[in-house]
Amino acid sequence: MAVLKHITSKNADYGAAIExxxxxxxxxxxxxxxxxxxxMLLREEFYIDGxxxxxxSFDMACKQTNAAFGKNQKxxxxxxxxxxxxxxxxxxxxxxxxxxxxxxxxxxxxxxxFSGHETLVVTHTDGHNNSGNIHTHIVINxxxxxxxxxxxxxxxxxxxxxxxxxxxxRALLSYLQNEVMEMCSREGLYQVDLKSPAPKxxxxxxxx
Numbered sequence: 001m002a003v004l005k006h007i008t009s010k011n012a013d014y015g016a017a018i019e020x021x022x023x024x025x026x027x028x029x030x031x032x033x034x035x036x037x038x039x040m041l042l043r044e045e046f047y048i049d050g051x052x053x054x055x056x057s058f059d060m061a062c063k064q065t066n067a068a069f070g071k072n073q074k075x076x077x078x079x080x081x082x083x084x085x086x087x088x089x090x091x092x093x094x095x096x097x098x099x100x101x102x103x104x105x106x107x108x109x110x111x112x113x114f115s116g117h118e119t120l121v122v123t124h125t126d127g128h129n130n131s132g133n134i135h136t137h138i139v140i141n142x143x144x145x146x147x148x149x150x151x152x153x154x155x156x157x158x159x160x161x162x163x164x165x166x167x168x169x170r171a172l173l174s175y176l177q178n179e180v181m182e183m184c185s186r187e188g189l190y191q192v193d194l195k196s197p198a199p200k201x202x203x204x205x206x207x208x
Contacts, residue, residue: 002184002191004177005084006168012072012079014059017139021122022046043124047103051110051119052145058120062141065118069163071143078142081166085109085180086135088190095189097134099125105183106136113176114140116148117166142166 009017023040024033032040053061062080066072072079085106091097103123110121117140125134142165150160153175158164184191 002088002180002189003084003086004180005086006173007082007084008078008168009080009082010075010078012075014062014080014141017080017082017120018056018058021120021124021137021139022048043126045099045125047099047123049103049107049121051114051121052116053118053120055120055122058118058139061118061145062143065141065143065145069143071163071165078165080142081140081168083138083140083176084135085138086133087184089133091189092134095187097189099123099134102134102136105187106138109179109183110138110140113179114138114166116144116146116160116162117141118145140166 019032019040022042024043025031026033035041048055050056050058050061066079071077087097087102103121106123107121110119119141120139121136122139123134123136144160144162144164144166147162148160153169153171154160154167155169155171156164156167159167181191183189
């Protein structure tokens with residue numbers, strides 16, 4: 001089953017997102033894993049793209065946009081939104097899901113749903129806690145860089161305009177859940193009804 005997770009961050013250090021997504025980290029402590037020379041180790045397999053920016057300059061691009069519009073200057077402001085699409089581990093063997101294929105699917109998902117934002121799209125194939133599930137991280141700057149067409153889930157008249165912040169609502173989450181379910185159905189991947197309430201709420205720690 002594919003799962004959609006959303007996390008907000010008030011961390012002004014956008015480079016921390018790049019560091020976490022590209023380098024190996026201890027899943028318990030969250031700290032980077034170092035080699036014998038004290039250097040961080042790249043993840044063994046990952047796929048990376050950027051929208052409205054070079055992926056390796058994601059941090060600088062976000063800061064430039066924030067400065068241009070005078071946004072994200074306060075510590076209490078949400079600086080970025082982090083969406084994670086995790087595929088069922090069985091999709092790898094039973095449905096031929098690979099890292100490149102999952103990355104291509106999620107890159108199109110990001111282009112359609114987060115256009116106008118600096119966006120970092122990174123796919124991992126290692127899973128968490130050795131689960132083996134392929135998953136993609138989509139990190140967006142909370143401030144939109146460019147104007148885009150109005151979409152059905154947008155509630156405010158200016159949600160499509162440059163200089164305004166990503167507006168996470170129930171309507172948007174419902175829309176994105178539908179998008180994930182439709183993607184999995186189209187590609188013949190395992191999927192459950194993401195819109196049905198879970199029988200038991202779990203913490204972020206339990207999720208990971």
